[in-house]
Amino acid sequence: MKRKDIITRRKALAVSASALGALLLPGCSKTSPPTYGSLLRMGDALTYNAQRTLLPGQSLAKEYSFGEISSFPATGTINPADSSKEYYSEEYERLKSGLFANWRLSVEGSVTNAGQYSLQDLQRFASRTQITRHTCEEGWTAIGEWTGVPLSSVLEHAGILPGARFINFYSYDGWEDSIDMLDAFHPQTILAYGMNGKALSIPHGAPVRLRVEKQIGYKSMKYLQRIVVTDEFVDPGDTGWAWYVGI
Template sequence: MGNRKLIVPDPRRRRLITGLGALGAGALLTGCDSLSRNEQVQDALGQVDRLTRAAQRLVSSRQSLAREFDKSQIAPSFRGNGTTDPSNTAYRQMAANNFADYRLRIDGLVRNPGQFSLDDLKAMPSRTQITRHDCVEGWSCIGQWTGAVLGGVLDRVKPTADARFVVFHCADNTYGGPDKYYESLDMVEAYHPQTLLAYGLNGDTLPVTNGAPIRLRAERQLGYKQAKYIMHIELVNSFADIQGGNGGYWEDRGYEWWGGI
């Protein structure tokens, strides 16, 4: 992986992740939804969020890398979380056909909106990286991800000067609710060299359990930012009119938009 400058994780964020485990096994068993309703979690997330966002952008380079690991540290099985098999008919049909009919639509504030097949994405400049996924539920897992570098994909559609955010619209209805999962990044994180549209995990095709056909890997962000089952990418100036207006499924339920580590 070469000699790269590594960003040192914020110890306060690490303590927060570890400390969430102490909030009770019952909360963890019911998933992120119960955590999102816990006032103690929200207060902690809010305080650390404001600190780490300001600190990361002030003291680290826009290109500073998240830590990468050795192959010997890859987990034997990468844990699935949240939705692990979207139930909607259109997704099931694509999965049954090994995603041969999949098309990623990219539009919004771009000069050249387009649609890209999985083969199209695999032909674009790619990157393989071994990184750690940190979940607010208190667990971490190391995996090897391969995917198209998002910045290179965005260059194909040519974002306009008004584009401030990249929004990822997904196939899954989390916990069977009415709203599709979605997430967003600003342009700095979208163009970060470790931000990928991942189609491979641990040297194999990305499994449905972990977000096939493509999922986001934004390695300087917490797990809830890593959108799975991405169907549509939209570049916008504001996400105020998208679902709850806070930039992501969990953000609409109380999480902070900035999920930086």
């Protein structure tokens, strides 16, 4: 397939930016969240439209100095290899016992080059390190240093096809969620394999977790297993969480 048929970072951002003006048009759902029209999800539309209208699409989350790094609790799932828990994953336990040597991140869907990436594969991409504030939905915040590969680099390597609108994520602890292309190609959205100068720990999502610095903490999914590029989205609404929680 010719390169012009693949969505690059520049093209994805240009398309997203050109669509922002449509947010002011009554009844327009193209640039509204995919939950648009649901009375129970009105908060999604309000937050999404306010963020996309008032803030530049690629505005950066504040980054901090090394001296501002704080203690960082691990909440929610802390080990999918724990067989006593409801979120137990036999596959994750096997991978953990092998020190994740056989772990692979599957990237599939509307791409020209579907494939699987080992931890070493991801580390071969140019890395990004950022010190950012994690804002938890439970009300606490913490500052940590994250190192990983920009999600955009992996998506461009896979070759996103026209028509794709969302990036869906699946984890070993059973969580499913998604983000749109603007957040996917944001320079601070990374697949993190390091935290505070060390390899990512089990409680914080080893071997690789997502970091979406422009949204509330639960969008930064831990224990990544699979990424699907698609024109349909995964909605965590049945868990009680909003789809879009920009900050």
